[in-house]
Amino acid sequence: MNFDFSDDAKTMRESARKFLDANAGAAIARKSMNGTATYDADLWKAVIDLGWTAARVPEEFGGVGLTAEESCVLAEEAGRSLAPIPLTSVLAATEALLRAGSKEQQARWLPGIAEGKVIACVGWGEGNAASPSTAALTVKDGKASGVKLPIADLLGAQLAIITANGPKGVQLYLVDLGGAGVKTELVETLDLVRRSGKLTLDNAAVEALGDADAYQDWLDRAAILAAFEALGTTAASMDMTVAYAKDRVAFGQRIGRYQGVKHKCADMYIKLELARAHALHGAWAMGADAGELRQAASAARVASLDALSFTAEETVQLHGGIGFTWESDCQFYYRRNRQLASALGSSAWWADRLVRALERRNAA
Amino acid sequence: MDFNDTAPEAEYRAKARAWLEANIGEYREPTEFGRGHADFVRHSKIWQKKKYDAGYTGITWPKSMGGQGLGPMNSIIYNQEESRFHAPTGLYAIGLGMCIPTVFSHGTPELIERYVAKALSGVEVWCQLFSEPIAGSDLAGIRTKAVKDGDTWTIDGQKVWTTNAHLSDFGIIVCRTDPSKPKHKGLTMFIVDMHAPGVEARPLKQMSGGADFNEVFFTNVKVHDSHRVGAEGDGWKVALTTLMNERLAVGGKPSHAPGYKTLMTLAAGIQTDNGPAIAQSTVRERIASTYIADEGIKLTQMRAQSALSRGEMPGPEQSISKVVVAKTMQDLASFAMDLNQSSGVVTDGSNPELNRLQGSYMASAGLRIAGGTDEILRNIIAERVLGLPGDMRPDKDTPYNEIKAM
Numbered sequence: 001m002n003f004d005f006s007d008d009a010k011t012m013r014e015s016a017r018k019f020l021d022a023n024a025g026a027a028i029a030r031k032s033m034n035g036t037a038t039y040d041a042d043l044w045k046a047v048i049d050l051g052w053t054a055a056r057v058p059e060e061f062g063g064v065g066l067t068a069e070e071s072c073v074l075a076e077e078a079g080r081s082l083a084p085i086p087l088t089s090v091l092a093a094t095e096a097l098l099r100a101g102s103k104e105q106q107a108r109w110l111p112g113i114a115e116g117k118v119i120a121c122v123g124w125g126e127g128n129a130a131s132p133s134t135a136a137l138t139v140k141d142g143k144a145s146g147v148k149l150p151i152a153d154l155l156g157a158q159l160a161i162i163t164a165n166g167p168k169g170v171q172l173y174l175v176d177l178g179g180a181g182v183k184t185e186l187v188e189t190l191d192l193v194r195r196s197g198k199l200t201l202d203n204a205a206v207e208a209l210g211d212a213d214a215y216q217d218w219l220d221r222a223a224i225l226a227a228f229e230a231l232g233t234t235a236a237s238m239d240m241t242v243a244y245a246k247d248r249v250a251f252g253q254r255i256g257r258y259q260g261v262k263h264k265c266a267d268m269y270i271k272l273e274l275a276r277a278h279a280l281h282g283a284w285a286m287g288a289d290a291g292e293l294r295q296a297a298s299a300a301r302v303a304s305l306d307a308l309s310f311t312a313e314e315t316v317q318l319h320g321g322i323g324f325t326w327e328s329d330c331q332f333y334y335r336r337n338r339q340l341a342s343a344l345g346s347s348a349w350w351a352d353r354l355v356r357a358l359e360r361r362n363a364a
Numbered sequence: 365m366d367f368n369d370t371a372p373e374a375e376y377r378a379k380a381r382a383w384l385e386a387n388i389g390e391y392r393e394p395t396e397f398g399r400g401h402a403d404f405v406r407h408s409k410i411w412q413k414k415k416y417d418a419g420y421t422g423i424t425w426p427k428s429m430g431g432q433g434l435g436p437m438n439s440i441i442y443n444q445e446e447s448r449f450h451a452p453t454g455l456y457a458i459g460l461g462m463c464i465p466t467v468f469s470h471g472t473p474e475l476i477e478r479y480v481a482k483a484l485s486g487v488e489v490w491c492q493l494f495s496e497p498i499a500g501s502d503l504a505g506i507r508t509k510a511v512k513d514g515d516t517w518t519i520d521g522q523k524v525w526t527t528n529a530h531l532s533d534f535g536i537i538v539c540r541t542d543p544s545k546p547k548h549k550g551l552t553m554f555i556v557d558m559h560a561p562g563v564e565a566r567p568l569k570q571m572s573g574g575a576d577f578n579e580v581f582f583t584n585v586k587v588h589d590s591h592r593v594g595a596e597g598d599g600w601k602v603a604l605t606t607l608m609n610e611r612l613a614v615g616g617k618p619s620h621a622p623g624y625k626t627l628m629t630l631a632a633g634i635q636t637d638n639g640p641a642i643a644q645s646t647v648r649e650r651i652a653s654t655y656i657a658d659e660g661i662k663l664t665q666m667r668a669q670s671a672l673s674r675g676e677m678p679g680p681e682q683s684i685s686k687v688v689v690a691k692t693m694q695d696l697a698s699f700a701m702d703l704n705q706s707s708g709v710v711t712d713g714s715n716p717e718l719n720r721l722q723g724s725y726m727a728s729a730g731l732r733i734a735g736g737t738d739e740i741l742r743n744i745i746a747e748r749v750l751g752l753p754g755d756m757r758p759d760k761d762t763p764y765n766e767i768k769a770m
């Protein structure tokens with residue numbers, strides 16, 4: 001049994017953590033929050049130079065051709081560092097092009113992504129869409145009119161991968177953001193570090209990316225990447241809280257001695273490790289194209305959101321009054337929690353998807 | 365990444381499976397010879413001897429102790445294969461999992477020679493005599509005393525929650541030998557003959573109705589100094605060896621316990637005001653959360669096995685196992701009974717699946733306490749894994765006989 005990341009993926013995780021520890025983190029997140037830039041351009045350039053956007057792109061398209069495991073560890077470290085860069089959007093978009101794209105579509109977009117010239121983002125929301133399974137936007141003769149929002153990292157992107165109704169149901173479409181009839185603007189969200197946008201299409205050209213089945217397959221893969229991102233954010237939030245509990249003194253002793261405090265920290269760890277086990281299962285299923293992909297992805301999504309929401313909420317709580325101030329870093333995790341929870345469909349929607357997968361397996 | 369056995373692991377699994385297939389006999393299906401049945405001990409002894417003769421006992425123990433000298437993966441693989449059946453194994457879990465490893469880690473060559481092989485072959489049954497009415501989570505608060513006169517110790521006191529004491533031939537017992545020292549320092553461990561005069565094991569009926577464990581009374585019980593395990597005053601250190609083994613033993617979900625699949629089956633067959641229970645989102649979320657806990661622990665164990673398979677130590681994430689498993693069992697059982705509405709409490713045997721869940725509801729309350737309570741396990745995670753400071757222990761450095769409650 002070898003249920004663990006490869007040595008290559010572990011090496012990449014270590015180097016990514018080292019780099020982001022030194023170059024990202026709460027101070028950089030705060031700079032982003034206080035500024036107006038759509039992302040941190042210096043940090044993004046450094047990340048491109050490190051080859052992270054090329055990691056998953058096949059060699060024939062100018063990339064390094066690494067495995068899904070490397071994407072998973074990069075997503076985790078991006079989540080840990082709160083880095084205000086569009087890395088996780090690009091990783092999810094790359095996966096969509098890899099799984100659903102034709103050779104022509106891959107040749108058109110992947111080299112730019114690898115080189116860092118193309119920022120790609122993904123979005124299913126429409127402001128009122130019930131779930132990732134539904135869309136109001138409909139494509140006719142290769143054109144669409146309507147709105148998608150919120151789309152994280154839309155501003156500054158050259159390519160958007162969105163959902164719309166196709167011939168056999170909801171599926172993915174490519175939108176060249178430089179095309180006619182395409183408008184992007186800022187949309188304010190709870191997350192003040194990672195900017196989101198509103199995409200308005202007015203009889204704009206869109207191009208089918210795979211079919212309805214390919215979209216469902218991609219959703220599972222995106223959920224696994226998102227689970228790793230959430231794991232990283234959860235771990236950072238927990239670490240900050242544990243450090244505070246070791247330092248803060250009340251009633252003559254460090255608050256980490258109180259069971260009311262330490263048991264919450266233990267519960268953060270319990271939820272984090274349960275989520276990590278499921279996320280790792282997802283990474284395996286993704287790499288092996290396993291029949292359990294949907295089940296593993298859905299469980300990873302639900303477990304990671306459970307860990308993140310508990311940890312982000314209790315992080316503020318255990319910091320007490322100072323945790324509720326604008327100056328405290330707690331708000332980054334508390335806000336990011338909702339950003340990640342809404343980005344790919346709610347926990348309840350994924351719980352239902354998990355049970356559907358289990359029902360299918362039991363019936364088989 | 366893969367879930368496959370390595371070649372040597374696959375070979376060992378095939379060998380173990382073939383042996384089990386050929387020898388499992390009547391234990392292929394569930395039997396009535398469980399704990400509490402009059403023939404439990406007889407069946408347990410027959411099965412243990414068969415395994416001993418075939419080389420499937422003491423798998424990880426050194427060969428010098430009569431073990432097989434193999435790695436932890438071999439033991440895991442054998443147990444996985446054996447748990448596919450219903451062989452009676454519970455009688456030896458504590459003796460071979462905790463007591464005897466303590467004896468061969470800290471005992472004299474004479475004690476090892478006298479006791480280890482007889483325990484491993486199943487001839488002699490062992491129990492662990494640590495907890496007391498006043499010393500549960502605070503185990504070092506032990507009050508049972510042993511007083512030395514020449515080469516003989518006299519033990520007086522009471523132990524409790526002693527699994528299998530009424531079926532045991534020997535036990536390891538921790539006693540207070542120097543009450544003038546702080547509580548962790550004045551303890552000593554001994555091997556005690558459970559048939560000796562003055563030892564009385566009274567089965568303790570659990571709230572679940574079973575009687576797996578006992579209160580054990582010691583009145584003027586004589587133990588020769590040659591049966592001391594470890595040095596005088598080292599009892600706490602020696603006991604930690606046993607407890608480390610216990611944490612490994614009490615961990616995963618009991619095999620054959622109800623899980624998320626039970627809930628799915630049940631929910632598919634129950635109608636609510638709004639249609640089948642399985643179609644309700646509240647029910648589906650509970651199925652999902654049960655799956656996440658059950659399978660999450662299984663996957664976490666696979667992470668540990670992967671480390672062991674590479675010859676590395678498993679990570680600290682193993683420590684979440686029991687605290688998740690026990691509470692998940694309890695929550696699942698409660699929810700499943702709720703789904704049955706008013707018949708959820710009916711135990712007349714008319715619904716075997718429901719009866720299993722009721723059993724799980726009762727048993728899980730004990731599982732949340734046994735081998736470290738939920739609260740102690742959270743302390744351990746917080747202190748040893750996350751590095752938070754320990755609880756204030758105002759009695760830690762006080763001589764035992766001067767401790768007063770604050």
